[in-house]
Amino acid sequence: MADKDFDMPDVDEAEEEELGGESEFGAAAAGLQKEGEEREIGKAGLKKLLVRSGEGWETPDSGDEVQVHYTGTLLDGTKFDSSFDRGEPFTFKLGQGQVIKGWDEGISTMKKGERAIFTTPPELAYGDAGAPPSIPPKSTLKFDVELISWASVKDICKDGGIYKKIITPGEKWETPKDPDEVTVKFEARLEDGTVVSSTPEDGVEFCVKDGYFCPAISTAAKTMKKGEKVILNVKPQYGFGKQGREAQGNDSAVPPDTPLVIDMELISWKTVAEITDNKKVLKKILKEGEGYEKPNDGTVVKIKYEARLLDGTTFERKGSDEDPFEFVIDEEQVIPGLDKAVATMKMGERALVTVAPEYGFGEVATEKELGVVPANATLLYEVELLSFVKEKESWNMDTPEKLEFATKKKEEGNTLFKLGKFARASKKYEKAAKLVEYDSSFDEDQKKQSKVLKVTCNLNNAACKLKLKDYKEAIKLCSKVLELESQNVKALYRRAQAYIETADLDLAEFDIKKALEIDPQNREVRLEFKTLKQRQIEYNKKEAKLYGNMFARVNKLESVDTKKIEA
Incomplete structure (x- = not known):
């Protein structure tokens, strides 16, 4: 059946709203269905006969781009369309009204590789009108459907501004936050395919909250996992808006009010943690640590570090793998910023710690072994936690x-x-x-x-x-x-x-x-x-003054009212 044949039938909009969407049956329950078993999905008469079970447990969500093979027949077995016969799968976006309601509802219960026969009442197909000449009015239809695959497509801003289609899933579950530094690779194009910007093969690094190229890049990065590859369909408000963008360096111009298509990969990121609530001590993880335990107050830690000023001047080095520097957490044996940062580290973790003057050497110039730390200096400590022994719990x-x-x-x-x-x-x-x-x-x-x-x-x-x-x-x-x-x-x-x-x-x-x-x-x-007693006297005086002023204002108002009456 051609794409146009699957346009929504002329059904009342209110009815369309009621019948569409995710079924009450749900994907989780569908997963319990046995091969050869038929079940009803939802309350509108859609039935699903499971022919072949699929893989895993995931099912597509609304907005996902699904690819299926199918054969459509009338109840008497008359075939009216088949992608199998054409040898070309059919692709559409689930839950977006691009197909009949029975498909949106039924396919949302399927797993990858699953095959099922859906008996679809007229209300969820082509209604009273049918689709002449192939489908008579008020026809109940059967669809033999195989779900080949799907690509997750998410409206990540919930306003239609950025649709993200996942091409390659990422690793684990973590995603970057605003303070983190990410490395991404992307190519941005106009809808006609004209490339307007691309990164080197090894990508570009930037702080998420600072952004890069256009707002869509940092917005999408916060939804991505390490190694994830996506295609972004970007509306102008998340690109360059009404102003557009002039050509810059190797980048081409972007006309005003122009959507963009961006191929993007999140290569990696470095987590930047705010160690203190006032953001005066920041920790950027350069190498992840092991396990989950961290030092607590009283823990004996062994570290090595190099301390620098913002201009790169090294003023101190302590410890090595063979002869680590040792101190006790929360015993004021190192500057507060370093103390607090090390208390958040895991075994083997290496980090770059930025320390504001309040948590460093403050307003006093301080002489260290390799140089002088000026007054009010912001400091950088590249530190590795080699080992620690916690106090007994x-x-x-x-x-x-x-x-x-x-x-x-x-x-x-x-x-x-x-x-x-x-x-x-x-x-x-x-x-x-x-x-x-x-x-x-x-x-x-x-x-x-x-x-x-x-x-x-x-x-x-x-x-x-x-x-x-x-x-x-x-x-x-x-x-x-x-x-x-x-x-x-x-x-x-x-x-x-x-x-x-x-x-x-x-x-x-x-x-x-x-x-x-x-x-x-x-x-x-x-x-x-x-x-x-002195506080009570002071309090009573304040109360008396407060009430005195209040009564004076009341008397004044009463006097004004009296004059108005006399007049």
């Missing part, structure tokens, strides 16, 4: 080990607190408390030890949070202590401090009064009570 510890390790972390926290390093001290206290948080399996003596550790670490962590002005966390930590010791004066005192800073003055007063009931002579609590 809690689930691998027995109870005595947990208690011992928690005590060690608490003492490390105390040292850091005295040095004014409150953020790092907080992390030590938090780790110690977590180690003994669940103590139901401890014996009585161990439970007593764990309680002391939990109270001490949470109280000390609350003190850190107060210094860091994280008042909500300070309140939570003090509340945890009070669940264990309801008469703990320090917990009441520190929670009151946090309440004062968050303007919860009534709650602060409650905690301070309770603390003074327990320890009336506590000097720190009494001083905090004075602070609270």
Whole structure:
């Protein structure tokens, strides 16, 4: 049957909408059908007799370009068309109204290589009119269909602007993100075949978010897997729009409002990760690591690296394969940017780390072994993680080990607190408390030890949070202590401090009064009570002023209204 014979029949548009689209039966259920078995697809009377099972489990989606062989007959066996007879498969886009509804619905349930006979009622074929002279009105038809293959065609922007046809599937499942650097090869043509731009055989490298040539290239790259080859049909809004593009170098001109056809391959890409939320430390992976484990705080890592300025000047080299450089994560033994980046690496990974001055040597010029790092310098570290030994995880510890390790972390926290390093001290206290948080399996003596550790670490962590002005966390930590010791004066005192800073003055007063009931002579609590009273006076003054201004405005409005009435 010629392509034109498969144009949609004159069916009411609303009916067309209702009957078309993906069947309720679905591809997954179709996969359970046995050879020789006939089943109904959907609710409109379409029946499918499975003649030969297909390969795998995938079925084509709406928009995919499918290639089939078929024979069409009337119910009495009269043949009206056959691609088998012509020796040429028929190609069309599924779900786009290019064929009768029964085909769109039925073929969407088929696998590659599958053969099936579809009994198609008039509503899903040529309706009341038929297709004279071959197909009488109101004809039920049989189609013997073999699905040869299909190419995935996706509307990747969901607006018809870029259709992507996959020629060669890519590897794995990952796709590039905006910060990543991709290497692609492409040839861009006008619809008449005129080549307007092409890359060298080894492709071109660019950052996805920066784009290259035209917007369609970077947009498509974010949907592609490594090694994937595609054909892009690009509308002008994703090409060069109404302005077009003048000839540049070896590239030809693109006229205004001109669609493009682009053959494109994603050769490879380098993942660029934002290590810090403020994008001040970036990591570009040059060689993928092994496994999935990464260093955590306290891990002993062995690395080698070369450090450079942005102009390429090398100012430091550390470590080698035979004699690696060793340091402990989160112990301030290297600059913060390098510390944070290495903590995200896998064994054997090699990366280029870009470090802003805030995470490097800051505003001070620093002399290193191979040169001077100027003030406010952005740094580049090419670093390889050779090996690491993680601290023992809690689930691998027995109870005595947990208690011992928690005590060690608490003492490390105390040292850091005295040095004014409150953020790092907080992390030590938090780790110690977590180690003994669940103590139901401890014996009585161990439970007593764990309680002391939990109270001490949470109280000390609350003190850190107060210094860091994280008042909500300070309140939570003090509340945890009070669940264990309801008469703990320090917990009441520190929670009151946090309440004062968050303007919860009534709650602060409650905690301070309770603390003074327990320890009336506590000097720190009494001083905090004075602070609270001063805050309350200031608050009351503000309230009085606010309401005073409010009443003044109300009186003024009332006076104006009175004058209007008198007038």
